[in-house]
Amino acid sequence: MNLKDGYLTRPLEALDELAIRNELSPETKSRIAEIEIHAELDSTNSRLMRLAACDSVPLGTVCLAECQTQGRGRIGRVWHTPPGGNICLSLLWRFNDFNAFSGLSLAIGVAIVRALRTAGVEGVGLKWPNDILWRERKLGGILVEVSGEAHDNHSVVIGIGLNVHIPSDRAGDIDQAWVDLNQITGGHPPSRNQLIALLLDELFLLLPNYPMQGLQSHIEDWRQWHCQAGQRAVLHLGGKAIRGVVSGVSDDGLLLMDCDEGGLRQFASGDLRLRADD
Numbered sequence: 001m002n003l004k005d006g007y008l009t010r011p012l013e014a015l016d017e018l019a020i021r022n023e024l025s026p027e028t029k030s031r032i033a034e035i036e037i038h039a040e041l042d043s044t045n046s047r048l049m050r051l052a053a054c055d056s057v058p059l060g061t062v063c064l065a066e067c068q069t070q071g072r073g074r075i076g077r078v079w080h081t082p083p084g085g086n087i088c089l090s091l092l093w094r095f096n097d098f099n100a101f102s103g104l105s106l107a108i109g110v111a112i113v114r115a116l117r118t119a120g121v122e123g124v125g126l127k128w129p130n131d132i133l134w135r136e137r138k139l140g141g142i143l144v145e146v147s148g149e150a151h152d153n154h155s156v157v158i159g160i161g162l163n164v165h166i167p168s169d170r171a172g173d174i175d176q177a178w179v180d181l182n183q184i185t186g187g188h189p190p191s192r193n194q195l196i197a198l199l200l201d202e203l204f205l206l207l208p209n210y211p212m213q214g215l216q217s218h219i220e221d222w223r224q225w226h227c228q229a230g231q232r233a234v235l236h237l238g239g240k241a242i243r244g245v246v247s248g249v250s251d252d253g254l255l256l257m258d259c260d261e262g263g264l265r266q267f268a269s270g271d272l273r274l275r276a277d278d
């Protein structure tokens with residue numbers, strides 16, 4: 001161990017397929033397809049989006065990378081993944097019904113918080129639509145992408161980025177307030193392989209039932225962990241800045257905002273920022 005950034009840091013734990021598989025629940029083990037682990041990749045989501053078009057690549061294929069050179073976030077943002085300390089996970093799934101995607105990224109947020117709590121990480125919250133926060137700093141994010149297909153089998157790639165250990169010399173690359181599990185746990189983050197297994201267990205519990213259950217089975221947990229209810233915020237949408245107070249989310253995952261102009265409105269997209277100036 002060495003002392004860095006004021007925290008004891010452990011030697012790096014490499015991503016390891018066997019270690020991940022050994023931690024999976026029997027149910028997940030029976031469902032999961034291939035687990036790819038890459039030392040470096042443009043983006044785990046891009047990789048699975050390329051594979052998604054190929055019917056021979058099964059639902060439940062997982063792609064992990066130690067480092068992404070072109071990691072992607074929501075709204076065309078860059079997602080920085082310096083080598084060797086974070087989680088970049090993408091999972092390929094398929095749904096017959098396009099409507100099954102409704103609210104999915106919010107449900108994935110709930111699955112991530114459940115996995116983190118099982119790993120002993122408390123105090124994690126959710127920001128609409130799908131940021132993982134800890135004390136208003138970003139711990140992780142979700143990028144759900146749907147691959148356009150002509151037939152009835154719609155592929156979806158679920159991408160999860162979690163900051164486990166951001167090296168201090170790379171922190172300047174990130175243009176928003178961030179935190180990593182290393183800081184939250186005082187230098188004792190959970191094992192990445194164990195945490196990946198917990199994430200996969202939660203995803204494999206959620207996804208097979210999602211077309212039947214939808215967001216309904218997860219929305220109360222989402223609301224419980226929502227950390228911006230009642231706060232002033234600005235929603236940036238289509239070049240406009242809409243000011244108001246975040247009041248919550250609807251049953252189908254829309255943002256409910258009490259707008260300074262127009263009263264209570266609901267939004268399906270946008271970039272929500274807290275207003276420190278109000």
Ligand code: BTN
Binds near residue numbers: 042071072090
């Ligand atoms: C966001 O908060 O804007 C979403 C970030 C999603 C990042 C993950 S990392 C794994 C997967 N591959 C990517 O290129 N993006 C997602």
